[in-house]
Amino acid sequence: MRIGELAKRTGVSERSLRYYEEQGLLVAARTPGGQRDYPELAVDRVIHIQELFAAGLNSKKIFEILPCMRDTDGGANERATPELVDELRSERDRIDRTIADLLRSREVLDDVITRAGERFAVK
Known part of the structure; x- marks a missing residue:
């Protein structure tokens, strides 16, 4: 093609x-x-x-x-070598840490949204 x-x-x-x-x-x-x-x-x-x-x-x-x-x-x-597998595991661990950081950030943002929404709720 x-x-x-x-x-x-x-x-x-x-x-x-x-x-x-x-x-x-x-x-x-x-x-x-x-x-x-x-x-x-x-x-x-x-x-x-x-x-x-x-x-x-x-x-x-x-x-x-x-x-x-x-x-x-x-x-x-x-053709994977033990060194390459170790490097890939390190990359996976890095991605896992990034995911955990993003989840924590989302939780903080969710909390801010909830609190802000409570301030503007119709009473």
Whole structure:
């Protein structure tokens, strides 16, 4: 598929897809005319990349992780090292701490909303 179709199917800009390719995260064949031609598996790959970026990982770490992930072909290239697994656990712990902080912040905000709402309640 061409880059425009991949962008449309994944909701990711063509510019981002080119960046992923520059970083070695995504591979495209070239047509005789020089246009990018992505395989069907690229859709799942881009979704994985987006998920990992959303988790706060950088492109270098994503490059290390992607070969360990399953794509729709059902296979996973088992290149994970014990060091990578430890780093991923650390990332997960960081995310857990962030979630806990956000939950505490929401509780504080809920309390403020409740108290403010009581002040403006019709009596």
